[in-house]
Amino acid sequence: MHWFPPRQFRRSLPLAVLVTAGLLTGCTRTVTQIALPQVVATGLNGPQGVLVTGDGTLWVTDDGVGGTTTFTAANGQGGTLEGNYGPSARVIRVTPDGTQSVVASTLSVNVPGIGPSGGGKIAVIGSNVYIGNAVWNAGFSVPRPAQASAVLRIDGSAATEVANTFAFEAANNPDKVPENQGGIDSHTYGLAAGPDGQLYVADAGGNDVLKVNPSTGQISLVASLAGRTGTGPQSVPTGIAFDNDGTMYVSLLSGGPFPSGAAKVVKITGGTVSDFATGMTMLTDVERGPDGNLYAVSFGRFDPAAGPVPFVANVGSVIRLKANGDKETVLNGLSYPTSIAFNAAGDAYVAENGIGLPGSGRVVRYPALTEYPAQ
Template structure:
């Protein structure tokens, strides 16, 4: 979905946004010579989840479709955006034996920020739930069904649990205009589903039994260090990943919008009373946050942002220890977006999440939680010469 000119670009199609603003063409990423390929040919994979029996679930953005509608133009534009939509987003299952099945299709919209469809998937009490879609005010049609919402998987069909666009439209917690992009999703220790709304800049708690939505926190804009011509004084927080530690607090990764300043991303601790404190700072373009079986947080960084978007091969996974201490454990990734762990500490990572359609993959890195930190010198090596982790 396109943002009105006053809004900052939200997370996950930043490559497409940059290409549109600069007139550049999207470049397919080079092959990542690390990990084991479990799924490929994906169209902007965003989320991964692994069940106890080893089944892998993947959310895919899709490629839009033949339907069209208009919405307000993106940043700096006075012309409306023409969006294309269709049922091309997918929820994909990969069995423990490696058999891939498209279990359900969902709405995919291609607009100013590229394709947006299925976002994240998680299991709660044996049932799978999915965040999907993005919707904003002043579109030329009413909200597409099951867009900007939380869904439940029932066999091979999906049922809407909560219409998060309706909540955003009725409340607009950040007071920056109604805009909802339910993205991050986690099963909380309270038995509720927790959702980060990357468009609404807030953290929501959803009762899976009733669909009731409760506001847990709102994230204020973050100041930019060097505002000036073309650089706004602040950027929207854009919450992405969410995870829990044993203290009962929610930990949320923020990916500030344009100009995507390196080091401006961070992880915020949200206490049960809604109060917020910085837990880890100095991150860059953080797209996901998960708790490993070792009890540490792991953050996914999309990559170093340049004039043509994230530089290929600069994405990474950062281990965040107690006290916010950071160490990179995996580098050389191409626009990684989602992360999951099994109990062995094996990592399942969606790569190519902001790359050309058909180039997305999910790869496995065995026992990543046991890997030692990568030194800055090793991280600086070209991908072709970097040692396997």
């Protein structure tokens, strides 16, 4: 039994109806010399991306709340549902002294029956800040608006579209899901700057990794990841990280109903995809820490018996992945975490309450997370 129409499982969270999210319940570690977590950003509407720059500036994106322009989409039962979109997603900057401000607004697409989709992950190349933004599907009743399924560059208070991943999906459909099954679908969610100066997109709707030239907007396929999690074609890639040698690692959420243990991190070397770490659940990000280890974010757990919103609260975690793919949980009890970023000291910034009432999202700083022992 599916909570959403089957095709909608392609998309990465938080593409779910808004619910009241619980607060962080705390971690169980016993290392007293490490400072307590600190909330560093608040009032967010479904935070999805975090990144900290060398000068200590924190960048955050959120999903927004949709808008006033409407469209319809199939409900999977022969009828339609109404969605909407508008410029309510935000790019937020927190300066080292703690000042939080909205830098730019971007498109938020409120997908009918699912919820808002806006800003995704963040990447920096030189002085330029880029974000992945929003979802679009060929089955929606109106043409794709600007900034949907796109890579955006933040220019002052403006967001400039650099690349249209929906156009690439419509022309190529790498996962081969037929259009009449909702197969022309692109969610530009994961984003990372590669060692070659190019941008890399984890398309959670298209089930693939794309390379984007930030100067020209040209898009090329790196690898299709369809069928990698045992949940049909819907592997739902969510995050990208690189090793020192340029090896790419990609986190996979898995498709619905998000079976426990189906999520994984895969390794891509020269276009060849292989499993790196398996047996995890609902991964929403993977990042490399300054200690050289990868850290994966587990959103939580899906339980169809839990009620009308079957995402179990306060069971999210951060998992350290060692060089051989061994796993150790270093944080648990998190409330719907979606992304993680590190500074050079090993402090981790985690976006939490990725679903929840508008304004309930936040970013929490965990000092010296790279020193946390396994729990």
